[in-house]
Amino acid sequence: MKRAIEFRLNGQAVHVEARGGQTLLELLRQELGLNGVKEGCGAGECGACTVIVDGQALTSCIFPALEVEGASVTTIEGLAAPDGTLHPVQEAFVRNGAVQCGFCTPGQILSAKALLDLNPHPSEEQIRTALEGNLCRCTGYQQIIEAVKAAAEDQP
Numbered sequence: 001m002k003r004a005i006e007f008r009l010n011g012q013a014v015h016v017e018a019r020g021g022q023t024l025l026e027l028l029r030q031e032l033g034l035n036g037v038k039e040g041c042g043a044g045e046c047g048a049c050t051v052i053v054d055g056q057a058l059t060s061c062i063f064p065a066l067e068v069e070g071a072s073v074t075t076i077e078g079l080a081a082p083d084g085t086l087h088p089v090q091e092a093f094v095r096n097g098a099v100q101c102g103f104c105t106p107g108q109i110l111s112a113k114a115l116l117d118l119n120p121h122p123s124e125e126q127i128r129t130a131l132e133g134n135l136c137r138c139t140g141y142q143q144i145i146e147a148v149k150a151a152a153e154d155q156p
Contacts, residue, residue, distance in 0.1 A: 007068045009034075010078025024060035024068060025049045028075060036076035036106045040135070047134030050107035051075050057114035059133070076106035079113065089113045092151035093144070100138035108134045112148045120155045122148075 002017040009032065018027050028034045028051070037060055040048030044062035051060045052074040079087035086094070089112050099105050108131065115122055115130035122130070127148045136144065 003066060005066060005069045007070060008072040010074055018065040020066065022065040024051065024053075024063040024065045024073070027065040027068075028060060028073075034075050034077050038103055038106060040103070045133075045135075046104070047107040047111065047131075048104055050110045050134060052110050052114050055114065055117060057111045057130075074110065074113075076109060079109070087113070088154050089116065089148070089151045092147040092154065096143050096147035096150055098139055098143040098147035104134060104136045104138075108136065108144055112151065115148070116152055116155065121152050124149065127152075 002019045004015065005018050006013065006015050008014065014032070016027065016031055018031070025037055025039055028037050029039075037051055038048040039061055040046035042061050044059040047059060049059050049061040050057050052058075053063070053068060054071050079090055081087075089109050093099050093105065093109060098108070111131050111134050112127075115127065119126060124145060127145055131144065131148070
């Protein structure tokens with residue numbers, strides 16, 4: 001059974017039907033065509049599907065789509081400016097070589113953004129804690145940590 005829901009997606013009002021049992025990941029990819037959110041494990045363990053809901057980074061593969069009613073959702077597609085200028089966290093990832101295959105990158109960036117929105121100048125330990133749910137097979141993590149540090153340093 002489907003139910004109409006309304007929420008803000010990357011700053012825009014969205015009206016869509018979601019079915020009971022549908023995950024936010026499925027809604028975003030299949031119904032709304034946002035392929036930046038990735039499915040890795042499907043169990044909320046790898047972080048590839050991370051999005052921001054009302055300021056909190058969460059794994060969309062296990063989050064019920066119906067629960068975004070009235071919420072604000074940000075995906076990787078919503079970070080860059082309309083003219084294509086990268087968000088400072090995205091720019092820091094590029095500058096610091098924190099991107100290799102790119103599969104985990106959207107989730108890593110959104111987890112970092114959520115952290116920096118709450119704590120603009122986190123310690124390395126706080127960065128590591130915020131990103132511990134995001135797995136990467138390529139970079140060895142140090143470049144990712146350095147990118148988040150750089151993004152924090154670039155903030156006022």
